[in-house]
Amino acid sequence: MTLLLALGLTAPGTTPAASAVQTAATPLTVSQAIGQQNGSTQTVRGYVVGQPTATNTVVTSGFPNDYALAIADTAGQTSTSQMLYVQIPSAFRSQWGLRTNPSLVGKRIDVTGSLASYFAHPGMTGTSAFALAGGTTDPPPGGGSPYDSTYYAPAIGKTGTALKASLHDIIDGNATLSYSQVWEALKDTDQDPNNSANVIELYTGRSIPKSSNGGSTGNWNREHVWAQSRGGFDTSAGPGTDLHHLRPEDVTVNSTRGNKDFDLGGSSVSGCGGCYTDSNSFEPRNAVKGDVARMLFYMAVRYEGGDGWNDLEMSSTVGSSSSMIGDLEVLLAWNDQDPVDAFEMRRNDRIYTAWQGNRNPFIDHPEWADAIW
Template identity: 45%
Template sequence: MNKFLLLFAVFATISAGSVLASPNICTNCPVLNKVKDITNYAPGTYYANSQAAYGGDLVTFRKAIISDISKGQKQLSYGEVWTALTHTDEDPQNPDNVILLYKGNSIPKNHNGSGAASANQDYWNREHTWPKSHGFPKKSQQGYTDIHHLRPADISMNSARGNKDFHNGGTPVAEDNRNLSTKYTWEPRDEVKGDIARMMFYMDVRYDKNTGINMPNLILVDAINTNPTSGKNLPKLGKLCTLIEWHFQDPVNDFERARNNAIYEYQGNRNPFIDNPEWVDTIYEGRCSKSKVPDQT
């Protein structure tokens, strides 16, 4: 009888573990297994098509990038995003915490705003840096749960940003005055401007037309107020030339590289503009005047 109870307890523990991760990680966070091993990552192999097409015509190069970064990509559930972000945005100085995007502070992973905890404005939730109302309002759409553009953010700061376009200027946000806001735009703190720009470039390229998935063609445009009509879910976001400017002002850093590696392990694909920041010039060449984008020569 005792052996039976022991076996039952072990089975119950294993079964429970297969449904939810440890509550010390975060609330309502399912177990998420790795799909790739970063030690096996070889840039020349992963970007073989892109490197072969580099220097040729832009359409072919863009298609080659899409081919490389879509291969092996796992579509996560929205619940799995909670768990994924505890790995991708882990505080390198404290493995029990995550770093929040707009405030830059470190808070416990298990202070996630799931369920009743969503009422706590100082907890973190899942910020769609490319707002889901700009093209993919359904959880079944791949972009909705693509963690390349999802980041932990303070709940109240996430609400303050809303679905605004990215651009310079505005009134300092009361909760963190390093972020600025207007009716239509949001300027994040300087330390993450490049990070955000490269996430937007990824989304613009990854979810191009004719990709054969349940996503529209996402387009970065050099404009603001890109989704003026509620419910239209127009697949546009701005402001392109500002994002290119931010890309050069805030180069790729170690946190971004580590995050890209973690996403590769849990989602199976990479952001090419973190691995190859010079490709921004190639993909968006001629889209902005020299007066808008700093000369890098």
């Protein structure tokens, strides 16, 4: 059904009114639509950024119903003044409502309807068609990112060491957090999309109350995916508090992972379905293998030894020396096998817009890992 929607076709058993028909004309941008609130029928293209619940309020998780969504010209937009509020008629709610389909956040869509105020805000009412817009913020290998012409402009077209150096210059100089601030940041970046009171643990995948953080059995704590002892850093502001590799994790499972490399195989990890470990390596569940790889790639590019911290590098083996983590070949495979998803993209956006001011390039461009290593 999703493919039919993307192609603008009508699925068997549906009426044209309930199908996702795209118009032949070039869609308006959200900015253009905001400036044309004249009641005309138009198609508008934008990224789903949340659900409007009031004139100046758009929620990004814990969606209360399937009645409306907000779109913007960039996936990371947080200003409601730059959003178009879209009414979702009943015929479309099962497929396009955010309570039922929270993974739509970050997707780029085309919507057709009347440009008219909604929630006393620039919007679209009487919506008659929805469709995926031929691309999402989950970038395919070789695909683009909304940030290519701005944030990543100096890196576009480069490969190898030149690409690595350019990306370092782009993501270096980020704002730094204290280790206590990391608690609050993770409650935002790793929030359960289906329960705003919870976070999702990285390795276990368990949804756990944000308030259950600490050091006791059953709590979640702050997992350094690039282990502190493998990077020569502590928890003072710097790599030890960099959100791009810090994730909530069950206290016991975090201890089991310890400072091991990442590789395949071993014995099953209690309380962590799909996880395995042996004397020198840890294998996470399939759904986050790519997440782990992309976090490590980020660290190896961000920390190059020029700002008082060690030069972090990827290793082709497990059990390597300090400041290196592997197995690189396995991690490159995980990057391909587990593509970027909506949760990972939202996390990247939140770190960029609300906490550190820098992005993980390998979430926006997974193919850059192969271009460097």
